[in-house]
Amino acid sequence: MDFTKPRGTRDFLIEDMKERKYVENTIRKTVESYGFNEIKTPIFEDLELFTTKSGDAIKEEIYHFQDKGGRDLALRPELTASVSRLYDNNLQKSAKPLKMYYFGSCFRYERPQAGRFRQFWQFGVEVIGGTPVYNEAEIIAMANETLKRLKIQNYEVAIGHLGIIKGVLNHLDIPSDKQTQIIASIDKQDYDLLDEILTTCNVNDEYKNIITSIINVNGSHDDLNSIRDLLLDIPESMEALEQLNEILTVVEAFGFDDYTVKLSIARGLDYYTGVVFEIYVPELGAQKQITGGGTYKLTSLFDSEDVESTGFAFGFDRIMEAFHKQKLEVEEDNYNKVLVVPIKKEFKMEAIKVAQLLRNADIITDIDLKGKKLKKNLSFANSNNINNVVLIGAQEVEDGTVTLKHMDSKEQVTIPRDELVDNILNE
Structure with missing residues (x-):
């Protein structure tokens, strides 16, 4: 019905x-x-x-x-x-x-x-x-x-x-x-x-x-x-x-x-x-x-x-x-928004931990838990006004680091995980 x-x-x-x-x-x-x-x-x-x-x-x-x-x-x-x-x-x-x-x-x-x-x-x-x-x-x-x-x-x-x-x-x-x-x-x-x-x-x-x-x-x-x-x-x-x-x-x-x-x-x-x-x-x-x-x-x-x-x-x-x-538009906010992307499915648990770390700092955070290709994730970030993408792969898990990609400047850096929040908040 x-x-x-x-x-x-x-x-x-x-x-x-x-x-x-x-x-x-x-x-x-x-x-x-x-x-x-x-x-x-x-x-x-x-x-x-x-x-x-x-x-x-x-x-x-x-x-x-x-x-x-x-x-x-x-x-x-x-x-x-x-x-x-x-x-x-x-x-x-x-x-x-x-x-x-x-x-x-x-x-x-x-x-x-x-x-x-x-x-x-x-x-x-x-x-x-x-x-x-x-x-x-x-x-x-x-x-x-x-x-x-x-x-x-x-x-x-x-x-x-x-x-x-x-x-x-x-x-x-x-x-x-x-x-x-x-x-x-x-x-x-x-x-x-x-x-x-x-x-x-x-x-x-x-x-x-x-x-x-x-x-x-x-x-x-x-x-x-x-x-x-x-x-x-x-x-x-x-x-x-x-x-x-x-x-x-x-x-x-x-x-x-x-x-x-x-x-x-x-x-x-x-x-x-x-x-x-x-x-x-x-x-x-x-x-x-x-x-x-x-x-x-x-x-x-x-x-x-x-x-x-x-x-x-x-x-x-x-x-x-x-x-x-009058064809007015919503003014985009200046909030920090992050997408956490596990490179492979076995890194999803680490991605969740990183996402929770960011959320506890009041940073709006989404996670790719479906396992999409990196290109699609970056496209998603662009279309949803997401400032930063955090990439987690085998090397990052082993070293206790994350790779942070700034979507505006396209710069990409690898930093210790415990510096991630300050890096994003001070951007």
Whole structure:
């Protein structure tokens, strides 16, 4: 019987994993350089965790089931809710800010298409507590630096602040359910629907024009001034505008100013409260957004303290798509790698001993235990970025030596076995 992988999933071969590990490790090194530490949550959680966050309608989009004890569980469709649950269970009394990152697979039951799979990966970061303005600026600067280190080209960073538009809606006493519909229509760029909802809420033309002016801001830091006079009588919106202005100033202090101020970013989720941002790679077409995030209050879903969080998640698979689309290459590491070759099969035991000597010194080492011809072993070493080949024959076994061939220089020397590690490490 033939078995194939489930629909919407993928197999990753050796070369695929080299690329994915390179990208993953580059992101890890970047976020760790900013003081973030890794956490890990379960692949499945209580179903109620996700319905509480996103409503019962999400059941149609996720994998959920009952276990043998009759408990309703779900494979996680994203990781933000799990991180908030982890905080509620374990970290409420920890010193703030908490700077955490996570990497793992998520699952959604949706129609597979280009750039969308039923099993996919997210790499996310969260800052809980601390000073929001500096958290937000650091998060945005860090996302930008990550893409620079990966050498992703032609990406666009758009930054907004939901507090500006929400301030207007609160000023007009628009009910929360209608605000949700308004934000969703802005997120979908359905401006006919937006006008219809505003009309239903008895919003007059003056305030319609203010809302339109806000969501039309799509330019530089200085373009915030174009709406300042419109918001003078709306204190909540003015406060959000000044906060965004401060955030952008701090972002620029991190050395990043190549962004767009885009106040139509809405993210479409109720829990976002402040700054929001998205990053696009236009070459990816309909799936161009590779990350998005902002500031939110999700811990209030639980009985924990009401504390703001700032975070984002890279769509890891979309980053990989950009990596391939732009024909980027994995940077070869500078690790010492060795292939140990016994010239004849009777020297295999000696080859194993030499290999273990090298491995104990943290030198990546492979052994030819099949008995291939020397030419094929050298070809294998070249194609696998192996720096050195150690040859063991009758004379080497008798003398307690090894013959070391440096693949770059093609030089070959015979040295005492106990000098092999130092010779390779000092190369």
